[in-house]
Amino acid sequence: MAEVSSETRFLHAIEMGLGAWQWGDRTTWQYGNSYDENDLHKVFNVSMEEGIQFVDTAEVYGSGVSERMLGKFIKETEHPVLIATKYFPYPWRLRNSSIPRALKNSLERIGVDSADLYQTHWPTPLMSIDRMMDGMIECVKQELTRTVGISNFSQSQMLTAYSALARQNIPLASNQVHYSLLNRRIEKNGLLARCKELGIRLIAYSPLEQGLLTGKYNANKRPPGTRGGTLAGLLPKIEPLIRLMTSIGQDHGGKSNSQVALNWTICKGALPIPGAKNVRQAQENAGALGWKLTEEEVTQLDEASDQIAGE
Numbered sequence: 001m002a003e004v005s006s007e008t009r010f011l012h013a014i015e016m017g018l019g020a021w022q023w024g025d026r027t028t029w030q031y032g033n034s035y036d037e038n039d040l041h042k043v044f045n046v047s048m049e050e051g052i053q054f055v056d057t058a059e060v061y062g063s064g065v066s067e068r069m070l071g072k073f074i075k076e077t078e079h080p081v082l083i084a085t086k087y088f089p090y091p092w093r094l095r096n097s098s099i100p101r102a103l104k105n106s107l108e109r110i111g112v113d114s115a116d117l118y119q120t121h122w123p124t125p126l127m128s129i130d131r132m133m134d135g136m137i138e139c140v141k142q143e144l145t146r147t148v149g150i151s152n153f154s155q156s157q158m159l160t161a162y163s164a165l166a167r168q169n170i171p172l173a174s175n176q177v178h179y180s181l182l183n184r185r186i187e188k189n190g191l192l193a194r195c196k197e198l199g200i201r202l203i204a205y206s207p208l209e210q211g212l213l214t215g216k217y218n219a220n221k222r223p224p225g226t227r228g229g230t231l232a233g234l235l236p237k238i239e240p241l242i243r244l245m246t247s248i249g250q251d252h253g254g255k256s257n258s259q260v261a262l263n264w265t266i267c268k269g270a271l272p273i274p275g276a277k278n279v280r281q282a283q284e285n286a287g288a289l290g291w292k293l294t295e296e297e298v299t300q301l302d303e304a305s306d307q308i309a310g311e
């Protein structure tokens with residue numbers, strides 16, 4: 001394992017963060033129907049009180065609403081907050097100078113002078129990785145961000161980004177990718193191992209598989225909205241895994257399925273960033289910290305997850 005650079009070490013000390021895609025998003029999450037800003041303010045406050053200080057947002061979440069909300073919540077808290085946000089190169093923002101400009105706009109919405117982590121949201125054939133990284137390097141030079149991350153990059157794309165940054169002595173801080181008990185592609189294709197080898201923090205998004213791993217959805221009770229369609233294929237297959245998670249949780253004094261799912265990602269060496277819509281969910285997710293699954297339990301969960309023909 002490579003020595004983690006001093007600039008990015010703080011990310012390796014964070015066990016869990018809070019995802020903010022839900023903040024203002026109506027399409028996937030139905031913001032404004034079953035939950036509102038008041039609920040999210042409580043989600044934020046309880047997470048901070050529980051010691052979760054790292055919030056992951058993006059300029060596209062709620063078309064800027066998520067970043068604005070984060071800014072409001074930060075103003076009203078005493079807790080120090082670590083901010084991660086993201087850039088996506090829409091077709092009209094393909095120059096490397098577009099990136100610092102996009103970050104300045106994000107920072108204005110959040111109301112801070114710099115971010116702790118700035119990530120490119122997705123790779124795109126419309127912009128080379130070298131050019132993207134040139135833009136990110138500029139953000140560091142202008143002190144608009146402390147560190148640089150990527151998201152949804154494959155292993156070879158990640159190595160290209162890593163080398164481009166290294167030429168300017170900038171470490172690649174993180175790669176944020178889909179990782180959960182129902183999506184272990186990064187374990188199987190070697191990306192997780194490569195991140196550990198290079199000292200890159202693997203940030204796990206959708207660690208609860210968008211609510212499926214909580215056990216509250218099944219073939220007869222689909223999640224609302226678009227998730228009912230996108231997750232439909234997994235729903236009939238997950239029951240044995242959920243049953244095992246519940247039984248393992250009981251052996252740990254009544255830990256919930258969500259807590260087992262999040263603890264599993266932590267045991268694998270990743271940093272999960274679950275989203276929450278209300279204070280009950282946030283409080284429950286925070287209970288994934290402070291205890292550990294045994295190696296044997298992790299193996300049992302791996303085996304049960306292997307039985308499900310997901311990714």
Ligand SMILES: NC(=O)c1ccc[n+]([C@@H]2O[C@H](COP(=O)([O-])OP(=O)(O)OC[C@H]3O[C@@H](n4cnc5c(N)ncnc54)[C@H](OP(=O)(O)O)[C@@H]3O)[C@@H](O)[C@H]2O)c1
Binds near residue numbers: 020205206
């Ligand atoms: N970089 C990327 O491309 C990318 C992509 C996706 C996500 N992300 C980031 O990762 C974060 C997390 O991923 P995600 O939001 O997709 O999915 P997730 O964290 O796996 O699931 C979040 C959803 O699960 C349900 N939930 C959460 N905690 C619960 C609990 N304790 N009990 C019952 N239900 C609970 C809630 O929805 P319901 O109550 O409606 O079921 C919540 O909205 C996002 O907020 C975002 O910051 C990044």
